[in-house]
Amino acid sequence: MIEALCIALSFLISLGIIPVVIVFCKKYSLYDPVNARKIHSGSIPRLGGIGIVLGFALSLVTYRLITGNKDVPWLLVGAGTLLFVYCILDDLLNLPAVLKLIIQIMVSMMALISGCRISGLFEFHIPELLNYILTIAWILGITNSYNLIDGLDGLCGGLSSLVLLTLGIMFMQIGINIGFTALLLTASTIGFLAYNWPDARIFMGDCGSQFLGFMIAALPFTLQVTPELDDDFIMIHNLFFVMILLVSIPMTDTFAAILRRLRDHRSVISPDRMHLHHKLLNLGLSKISSLHILLFVQMLICGCAFGAVHMGPRSSCILLCSAYVFVVFLFVIIHYIHRAVLKKIGQYGEPITEFPTKE
Numbered sequence: 001m002i003e004a005l006c007i008a009l010s011f012l013i014s015l016g017i018i019p020v021v022i023v024f025c026k027k028y029s030l031y032d033p034v035n036a037r038k039i040h041s042g043s044i045p046r047l048g049g050i051g052i053v054l055g056f057a058l059s060l061v062t063y064r065l066i067t068g069n070k071d072v073p074w075l076l077v078g079a080g081t082l083l084f085v086y087c088i089l090d091d092l093l094n095l096p097a098v099l100k101l102i103i104q105i106m107v108s109m110m111a112l113i114s115g116c117r118i119s120g121l122f123e124f125h126i127p128e129l130l131n132y133i134l135t136i137a138w139i140l141g142i143t144n145s146y147n148l149i150d151g152l153d154g155l156c157g158g159l160s161s162l163v164l165l166t167l168g169i170m171f172m173q174i175g176i177n178i179g180f181t182a183l184l185l186t187a188s189t190i191g192f193l194a195y196n197w198p199d200a201r202i203f204m205g206d207c208g209s210q211f212l213g214f215m216i217a218a219l220p221f222t223l224q225v226t227p228e229l230d231d232d233f234i235m236i237h238n239l240f241f242v243m244i245l246l247v248s249i250p251m252t253d254t255f256a257a258i259l260r261r262l263r264d265h266r267s268v269i270s271p272d273r274m275h276l277h278h279k280l281l282n283l284g285l286s287k288i289s290s291l292h293i294l295l296f297v298q299m300l301i302c303g304c305a306f307g308a309v310h311m312g313p314r315s316s317c318i319l320l321c322s323a324y325v326f327v328v329f330l331f332v333i334i335h336y337i338h339r340a341v342l343k344k345i346g347q348y349g350e351p352i353t354e355f356p357t358k359e
Contacts (some may be wrong), residue, residue: 014055015190049208055188079110087207146213
């Protein structure tokens with residue numbers, strides 16, 4: 001009962017804070033800049049992540065005060081909060097990219113200290129040093145992937161809430177408190193989405209997308225040091241591969257962006273309008289249609305991941321691999337259809353500067 005009330009509180013705090021953030025941003029002209037990868041025009045506030053993080057954090061503290069339950073990854077939450085605070089400063093001051101990388105590495109190390117480990121692949125244990133390297137690389141990659149996918153109203157928040165909801169239900173079923181933490185964050189993200197659904201009244205900004213990416217990347221793997229969790233659960237259900245599938249849309253989109261920019265001899269951090277959601281828009285879909293398609297695919301992914309953890313090792317592996325092949329196939333199909341359309345209108349190889357205005 002207390003858990004349900006705290007989840008509702010997380011949603012209500014986020015829902016109530018966002019209008020205050022909107023007024024604050026408008027008063028001080030804190031708007032999201034228009035650049036080569038953005039599809040919006042006009043002045044849209046950009047600090048919606050404040051509502052997400054405050055709703056989550058205040059409800060988590062309330063739960064701790066009421067129940068006295070210490071089974072919460074406080075150091076991990078603290079690391080995410082540090083990243084959140086830095087990203088607010090970055091949203092306001094446009095700090096150097098190298099400083100952002102340093103902060104991301106720092107919070108990834110804090111996650112390691114809190115117990116976050118990718119220690120096994122199938123039935124094999126990973127040597128300790130490689131374990132640390134893989135965990136940090138994973139956290140850095142997924143954190144930035146969710147930042148990059150945040151280019152369409154409702155997309156990053158929608159994808160994140162579906163992944164967090166799946167993790168929350170999955171872990172609550174086996175009595176692990178980290179599942180409750182994921183549900184709190186789901187609720188605060190949904191509160192934000194009430195204002196971010198097309199046409200958005202506010203964006204989450206880097207402070208929101210990086211916080212969500214960090215928590216999605218790190219939170220599930222703190223399970224491996226939880227006493228209640230039998231080690232066989234991690235091996236049988238292939239948690240790392242479950243997570244690869246759950247985050248496959250932003251992760252695959254990021255890989256594609258890196259390859260595309262290397263191919264074009266551009267910096268891998270340079271912005272462009274060739275992400276998956278941009279391609280759907282280029283094909284003439286509206287913002288809401290593109291969003292619905294991607295969220296539907298994410299729901300299918302979440303269903304497969306949820307099914308996989310209730311199967312045996314072999315069936316689980318087959319389902320996870322098949323689902324990921326489907327995601328890659330979807331990316332490839334959209335890429336070639338998009339390229340064919342651009343060739344037809346004589347724009348292939350040219351930068352895309354205009355998008356359909358259909359809503």
